[in-house]
Amino acid sequence: MKAKKVPGIPMQVKGSFHDTESIQKFDNADEIEVKYNILKERFFEINKWGNYSRENNxxxxxxxxxxxxxxxxxxxGDYIKILLSEIKNPGINDYQWVRIDMIDKTxxxxxxxxxxxxxxxxxEFAGKTVHFQSAASTSTFVISKGSNYIKMAIYGRNEKANQNTDLFSSLKNIFISLGRMVGSSKINWKQLADGMVSLK
Known part of the structure; x- marks a missing residue:
């Protein structure tokens, strides 16, 4: 299975990838416009994203x-701080950090x-990547509308475990990337995408 070729999405070169898409269909254009505007509000309220994925922590x-x-x-230039599981009083090493490199609303x-x-x-000029994936990985979030649907997609490209860190963290990152870490796991993007477009 090959990664989809989607305009604006980086080419898949090495490592793993995913194409996660969720579509919600509607009967008429007016309803689609209303629902797409709601989806846009949700999309830009990043602090509330966790609320839309009921089974994902x-x-x-x-x-x-x-x-x-x-x-x-x-x-x-903003950042998203991600906590992958419910941890009481999480420390800085419990979070994953990503930087927003592109927003396209054209x-x-x-x-x-x-x-x-x-x-x-x-x-910026010290320290190491604080994420279970390497800095070569990208996640691209896309919302869109068509003649009878709204859609949210997340495209992961060139995903490799981050080993540019200490030995313990490097091993932990490998297990998380493989989805085998007890008490912590890869983000379930499908649950998030489904929740974002569920507007009934």
Whole structure:
């Protein structure tokens, strides 16, 4: 099985990939427009993403370039802090960090946002990537509408375990990438995508 070729999505070169798509169909154009506007609101409220995936414990927090939580639509250069499982009093090493490298709103029927594993914000010239995947990996989030549907998709490309870290974290990242870490797992993007487009 090959990665889909989607405009704006990086080419798959090495490592693993996923094409996660969820579609909700509607009867008429007016309803689609209303539902797409709701989906856009959800898409840009990153701090609430965890609410839409009922069976997934992942928590998403939008942060600015200094790592402080913010409550506004994302911009390029912001970060998303991700907690993969329910942990009481989580420490900095319990989070995964990605940087928003691209937001494309030029197409009225589609919005794209691309993220890449990153260092802890505010420490750009020191430290290591704080994510279970390497900095070469990308996740591209896309919402779109058509003549009878709305859609959310997440495309992962060039996904490899992050080994640019200490030995313990490197081994942990390998297990998480394989989905075998007890008490922690890969993000279930399908659950998130399904929840985002479920607007009934």
């Amino acid at each position: 992942a928590e998403f927090t939008l942060c600015d370039s200094s790592g402080q939580q913010i409550n506004r639509p994302p911009i390029i 197409n009225p029927n589609r919005i794209m946002m691309q993220c890449r594993p990153s260092k802890v914000p505010g420490n």
